[in-house]
Amino acid sequence: xxxxxxxxxxxxxxxxxxxxxxxxxxxxxxxxxxxxxxxxxxxxxxxxxxxxxxxxxxxxxxxxxxxxxxxxxxxxxxxxxxxxxxxxxxxxxxxxxxxxxxxxxxxxxxxxxxxxxxxxxxxxxxxxxxxxxxxxxxxxxxxxxxxxxxxxxxxxxxxxxxxxxxxxxxxxxxxxxxxxx
Numbered sequence: 001x002x003x004x005x006x007x008x009x010x011x012x013x014x015x016x017x018x019x020x021x022x023x024x025x026x027x028x029x030x031x032x033x034x035x036x037x038x039x040x041x042x043x044x045x046x047x048x049x050x051x052x053x054x055x056x057x058x059x060x061x062x063x064x065x066x067x068x069x070x071x072x073x074x075x076x077x078x079x080x081x082x083x084x085x086x087x088x089x090x091x092x093x094x095x096x097x098x099x100x101x102x103x104x105x106x107x108x109x110x111x112x113x114x115x116x117x118x119x120x121x122x123x124x125x126x127x128x129x130x131x132x133x134x135x136x137x138x139x140x141x142x143x144x145x146x147x148x149x150x151x152x153x154x155x156x157x158x159x160x161x162x163x164x165x166x167x168x169x170x171x172x173x174x175x176x177x178x179x180x181x
Contacts, residue, residue, distance in 0.1 A: 006038035007070060012090065014067050018076050018083035021112050025051075025059035032066060042069035081114060085164040088113045088123065092155035102151035106130040114164075122165040125154045129171075 009031040016023050032048035044065035051059055067073045077083045088109050094100035100108075106126040110116075116124050133147035150171035157169035 006035050006040035007072060009034045010040070010063075010067065010070065011072055011075075012087070013063070014072055014076055015083050015087050015090070016112065018078070018080060019087055019112065020080045020084075025056035028059045028063040029056070032063070040070060042066060044069050084112070084114045089159070089163055092159050095152055095155040096159060102148045102155075103130060103133055105155065106133075106151045120168060122158065122168050125168055125170050126151060129154065 013023050013028055013031045029048060029051050032045055032051075036045055036049040044062050048059065048062040048066050051062070064073075067076075077086060091100060091105045091108050091113075095102050095105040107130060109123055109126045110130065113123050113126075114121075116127065129147045129150045132142075133144060133151075136142075136144045136147065153171040154169050158165045161167065161169075
């Protein structure tokens with residue numbers, strides 16, 4: 001994942017926490033170090049970025065202080081479902097911008113995005129394309145890259161619609177009856 005601005009990794013970790021995902025101390029420390037090296041600064045951030053393995057139990061408290069000091073807390077949705085959808089929106093943008101590998105983004109969306117609770121859920125195409133990508137064999141007629149391009153296309157189509165999405169979007173030629181236009 002390529003970071004676009006100093007606070008991006010911290011924001012993603014904070015959103016994951018609001019959405020109900022468990023974010024490990026090691027991930028918080030790494031996010032703090034990334035932000036510090038990218039130019040962000042605050043007293044708690046410097047402490048967070050410098051934690052050693054034996055100090056990991058302090059990471060969550062320091063992360064919360066960092067998020068407050070840097071003004072990230074005030075920008076976060078309070079509702080876990082809204083935070084989950086915001087994560088999906090950001091991952092889609094990162095996929096389209098080529099800052100997140102499509103297969104990694106599709107996996108994150110599937111694991112940490114809103115649960116796909118019916119067969120018409122707008123995020124199901126990511127799961128289908130990721131499954132095809134993972135199950136691909138050299139003897140198949142479709143090149144593996146088609147599925148990566150499909151993930152990028154689905155992300156682009158979802159971002160072009162109102163948010164959060166309510167309609168499934170499939171890449172052209174894969175599911176013509178449900179393709180977004």
